[in-house]
Amino acid sequence: MPGTPSQIDSTVEIVTPENIAFHYRVAGPFRRFPAYFLDLIVRWAMVLLIVVACSAAGVVLGGAAIALIFISYFVLEWFYGGLFETFMNGQTPGKWVLGIRVLSLDGQPINGVQAVMRNVLRFADLMPLVSLQVFGGPPYYAFPTFILGLMTMTLSQRFQRIGDLVCGTIVVIEERYWLTGVVRLEDPRVLQLAEYIPLDFRVSRSLARSLAAYVNRRRFFSPDRRREVARHLAQPLLERFGFPANTSYDLLLCSLYHRTFVADGHPADGPDGRVPDFVPAGARVPPS
Numbered sequence: 001m002p003g004t005p006s007q008i009d010s011t012v013e014i015v016t017p018e019n020i021a022f023h024y025r026v027a028g029p030f031r032r033f034p035a036y037f038l039d040l041i042v043r044w045a046m047v048l049l050i051v052v053a054c055s056a057a058g059v060v061l062g063g064a065a066i067a068l069i070f071i072s073y074f075v076l077e078w079f080y081g082g083l084f085e086t087f088m089n090g091q092t093p094g095k096w097v098l099g100i101r102v103l104s105l106d107g108q109p110i111n112g113v114q115a116v117m118r119n120v121l122r123f124a125d126l127m128p129l130v131s132l133q134v135f136g137g138p139p140y141y142a143f144p145t146f147i148l149g150l151m152t153m154t155l156s157q158r159f160q161r162i163g164d165l166v167c168g169t170i171v172v173i174e175e176r177y178w179l180t181g182v183v184r185l186e187d188p189r190v191l192q193l194a195e196y197i198p199l200d201f202r203v204s205r206s207l208a209r210s211l212a213a214y215v216n217r218r219r220f221f222s223p224d225r226r227r228e229v230a231r232h233l234a235q236p237l238l239e240r241f242g243f244p245a246n247t248s249y250d251l252l253l254c255s256l257y258h259r260t261f262v263a264d265g266h267p268a269d270g271p272d273g274r275v276p277d278f279v280p281a282g283a284r285v286p287p288s
Contacts, residue, residue, distance in 0.1 A: 012158060012170070024107075024172040026158050027100040029150060032171060038094035043076050082116030090115070095171075105168045107206065118163035125149025125161045185215070185254050185262075193255040194263065197241060203260045207233075211257040218250065226250040 011025050050072045054065040084092040090102035090110050102110050102118070110118075126144030153159045158170045185191075203211070210233055218226055227249055234249035237256070
């Protein structure tokens with residue numbers, strides 16, 4: 001049913017170390033299981049390709065071809081998810097298709113240890129295993145029921161399975177609708193203030209995301225609402241840049257956005273030929 005995912009998924013607030021709050025929709029089982037199924041198909045396809053390649057090279061490799069098949073199967077079975085989530089910023093091919101991503105509980109990208117461990121611990125989520133002998137099949141093979149993993153996710157407010165609980169991770173839905181491209185800011189005061197932002201200031205990933213979200217949505221805010229929303233992010237920046245306290249919060253964020261996404265990363269030189277690392281006395285800084 002169309003409404004099922006929205007009923008299963010919930011929204012959580014994550015505050016980064018820079019005191020920036022993000023709201024995420026946590027991915028529930030109805031989004032995560034199709035992603036897992038797609039990754040399973042990809043894994044089987046990769047194993048099949050390796051088997052075909054090794055079979056074709058069997059004449060040259062001899063018995064080493066069989067060993068290579070088993071080693072490849074072991075690596076894909078245990079490290080497929082960990083490697084992809086490490087190098088694709090928390091996503092596997094299946095997660096990418098379904099629009100979900102793994103993050104740390106503090107909203108930061110996961111590291112390699114978290115990615116590998118949460119996927120290794122997936123074996124616990126598959127329990128209990130049911131032998132095919134119950135259905136008259138061979139006794140040496142069993143299939144997973146996922147009962148333990150589903151129970152763990154149901155009891156967790158953030159739909160965390162065992163691997164997520166141990167590694168401190170969550171799976172969230174990527175909101176892509178607001179990424180409408182680079183916004184061009186026509187206010188000349190934005191360009192003026194951007195000239196005084198220190199050249200050596202580097203924008204972190206979370207700050208860049210906050211700037212993009214704010215500038216894309218600010219047109220829907222009243223001036224008072226803009227000041228309220230921008231204040232928490234702009235106040236620490238005013239102190240860091242040494243700007244006057246009456247500098248407009250909105251214009252500061254717009255100027256930093258312009259420097260980050262529009263300009264080439266090299267602001268205009270100051271009046272003495274240098275890039276100023278502070279606003280000099282008497283500079284015309286746009287007020288609030």
